[in-house]
Amino acid sequence: MSQKYAEQIIVPFYFINSTREMNLSALFNAMLLVSEHQLHALGLDSQQLVAQHGLGWVVTKYHLDVQAMPRLDEQITITTEANSYNKFFCYRTFTVQDAHGQELLRLISNWVMLDIQTRKMVLLDPQIMQQLDCPYSPKVWNFPRIDLVEYPALPREYRTRFFDIDVNGHVNNSIYSDWMLDSLGRDFLLSHDLQAFDIKFEREVHYGETVQSFVQLEQNVSHHLIKSAAGTNAQAQITWKTLPQT
Amino acid sequence: MSQKYAEQIIVPFYFINSTREMNLSALFNAMLLVSEHQLHALGLDSQQLVAQHGLGWVVTKYHLDVQAMPRLDEQITITTEANSYNKFFCYRTFTVQDAHGQELLRLISNWVMLDIQTRKMVLLDPQIMQQLDCPYSPKVWNFPRIDLVEYPALPREYRTRFFDIDVNGHVNNSIYSDWMLDSLGRDFLLSHDLQAFDIKFEREVHYGETVQSFVQLEQNVSHHLIKSAAGTNAQAQITWKTLPQT
Missing domain, CATH: 3.10.129.10 (Hotdog Thioesterase)
Structure with a gap:
């Protein structure tokens, strides 16, 4: 045990x-x-x-x-x-x-x-x-399997910053979730509660790289892909609950 | 007391x-x-x-x-x-x-x-x-007085992000120092130690605004200006010590 x-x-x-x-x-x-x-x-x-x-x-x-x-x-x-x-x-x-x-x-x-x-x-x-x-x-x-989806919308771009880099010399992978969620925008984030989050980390991001944060919303699930010039860095999917309007 | x-x-x-x-x-x-x-x-x-x-x-x-x-x-x-x-x-x-x-x-x-x-x-x-x-x-x-200087170089731009915004509804002002320091670049930040930092906060930054981070380096002092469309948000100056080369 x-x-x-x-x-x-x-x-x-x-x-x-x-x-x-x-x-x-x-x-x-x-x-x-x-x-x-x-x-x-x-x-x-x-x-x-x-x-x-x-x-x-x-x-x-x-x-x-x-x-x-x-x-x-x-x-x-x-x-x-x-x-x-x-x-x-x-x-x-x-x-x-x-x-x-x-x-x-x-x-x-x-x-x-x-x-x-x-x-x-x-x-x-x-x-x-x-x-x-x-x-x-x-x-x-x-x-849970992370579904492969199409991302027809243009991604939002994030330039890595000095303070994204941790003691191991690459972007702290907690930052990936900021890039993913931020790309959904304030209105969405204020009107939905996160219920489940799955992420697969595939490739480290280095200082100076610009990543593209792709998002595709289907019903109550958002699909996410973080990509840099070197390839896919992470994929994720998030299940959301719509909050009652106030 | x-x-x-x-x-x-x-x-x-x-x-x-x-x-x-x-x-x-x-x-x-x-x-x-x-x-x-x-x-x-x-x-x-x-x-x-x-x-x-x-x-x-x-x-x-x-x-x-x-x-x-x-x-x-x-x-x-x-x-x-x-x-x-x-x-x-x-x-x-x-x-x-x-x-x-x-x-x-x-x-x-x-x-x-x-x-x-x-x-x-x-x-x-x-x-x-x-x-x-x-x-x-x-x-x-x-x-200490924060000197007014000219900023001949182009600024680096920072789009505010959802997670920059605190419970008061505007950018947490600790983020300003990230924008200022990041604009100096990794090579500078790895080869210098910060000795003194002065900042004057003038205007809050809101979600959706893009700020410009101006920097002008004079000897061992960097001068900083954060500006949005609404005007000056903050000014700062930082005294640095050059680290011995390893």
Whole structure:
């Protein structure tokens, strides 16, 4: 059995937007920080893994189910667990609960380990996984399929900025969700609640690149594609609920 | 005497950039959060002030002196104090210290209170200021003058994004420093350390506006101007130290 690890935070003003709800990118950042703290508590450190072994954890897929997004000044508990690993994949879940223990949202994530030099996947090391308190299981988790769609509309362009680049030298992948959601526009974002979000990360984005954010809305699902000159960076789909008009 | 209020944080990965140092915008956000917590501890709440009195605190000037920027995973202590107020201005200082109590940086800020409807300054209310534990003093603090310069080079343009907009409905003014610094480019930012930063906020930026970020470099000082169709939004100047080449 893997161990759960939990932390409480109070949602600060810089994590929210004009709806008073938490930004998706901030949510991903907050959840990742908790998983980093779990590693630290186990005597592991992702920066050390890079420095000493030339290896880095990279997320390849997220599946998020949302009951309600955390709100400004709300006290939430973020819980994470490295559930299991197989040859190449490690699965980690995150849940966010409100102050009454009610679940607000749940994320499952798929991780691989890369050789930092070659950017190729490596076999997961049982010794590292044991230290991480993550049990082996041959089971491969199913993530919802991301539909391939046509994008007839012109994309919105985003130039990468210096502050999009993280310590690993490429765009922090929480930024991708900002590019995707922003391209839907304010009117849409103010009149819809996000219910489910699936994303597949395919290629890193570097400083100086301009990405194109394609969006195609079909009923209550938005399809998203982020592309740079080098190719597809990420694909996603989002299920929305239309809010009652006020 | 005004009371000091302090909090410790460990600098998270989402507050830093590829230099492993804290982003200026994250620094301003982290400091403002501590001052909000001071208000909460005194039974005050800036959202209540808006809802009940139609009033809002707005920062008009920052002056920042930096010895060293906080680094990834560093434990820092942020201390703030509402030092004094006069007819229209309230002065608040912030310091950041490292784990050994060594001062890393110091910020002074100039605040006014706006009528939210008319966006006009109002006289500071002695009752509110007493609650805030801020003493009256007729003394007007001097902030370094921001030089007016020519900007012969073409500006870099930034379209406002949905997630730039905060709960008050306009661009969070920490974003201005991202626009200013980003326009200097990666090569400059990787080869220089920020030593002092002065900014004067003149006009709010709204969703949908595109701003122009002008920059003019003179010796070790960069001059900055953020302009939208409506006029000047902010002016700043930054003193830099050239890093030894590695």
